[in-house]
Amino acid sequence: MISEGGSFMRGMLIGGAFCLVVTLLGHIKLGHDAATPHEHHHIQAPNKEEVLKLSDTERMELSQSVRVYCILIVKPKDLSLWAAVRNTWSKHCDQADYYSSEHVKVFDSIVVDSSDMWIMMRKAIQMAYEKHKQEFNWFFIAQPSTFAIIENLKYFLLKKNPLEPFYIGHTVKDGDLDYVDLAGGIVLSIGSVNRLISVMNEPDKCPETGGIIWKVSGDKQLAMCLKYKGVFAENAEDSEGKDVFNTKSVGTLIKEAMANDPQKVVEGCCSDMAITFSGLSPNHMQVMMYGVYRLRAYGHSFNDALVFLPPPNSDND
Structure with missing residues (x-):
């Protein structure tokens, strides 16, 4: 009992x-x-086979329709990285401008008169929008420690409508907030920038300064402002579900893949269509440039779905 x-x-x-x-x-x-x-979802790159079915004229029109303006957020302490980015991947942007916390004699830049990352990002986006909203349909925001393959970014964006509010990159969850990590780069469509500019005029929803009691990072503050206008962070992946915006370097990702499964380092490391890697030194930038744009395997032929031509009169690789 x-x-x-x-x-x-x-x-x-x-x-x-x-x-x-x-x-x-x-x-x-x-x-x-x-x-x-x-419903949070992951956005994938277009299917290569579908693109190959398009006519040559259609593919050429598509390749020319994706125009990327690169916003580099820089500070004087990053001069060596700044120089490396200028001499490497940024030349593949349709246009790249450097938004600096203060005036630097060595390089041309657009001064935003603040070292606060959110204020820098906010002012850079506002300035870029006012000057270039008619010229570019995609805005890519990055720090100088990030290496980007712009052609892969353009391919990823190929069949996406820039008038829709796309906010893309490597997403991170913090409580109820999904945000795109600035370390991996942030992509905004002109549609999302339109909405962001409108909410920037509402200080109660999108204040110019971050948290009063505790500091809120710039990428989180951006996500909060966009969320008020119904624009949500979307994680970018290839057709196999691998991240294409990386917040770590290739070396770090390879080490992690080897530790997880030494027999599947390539499969476990990185996407073949990777767009960004982060945490690179100036020397690593040059190594990446060599590996991505200069090294060729004799006799190996790639069958690309289409070709993105470099900006006119550019001296890029």
């Missing part, structure tokens, strides 16, 4: 478990009710 104490304890356990289930279900329901109706 079960004692009264035993019955009481059993009742407490059952009741506690029931409350826990109800609480969890309640949180799930509240989460859907309170949030803007948006």
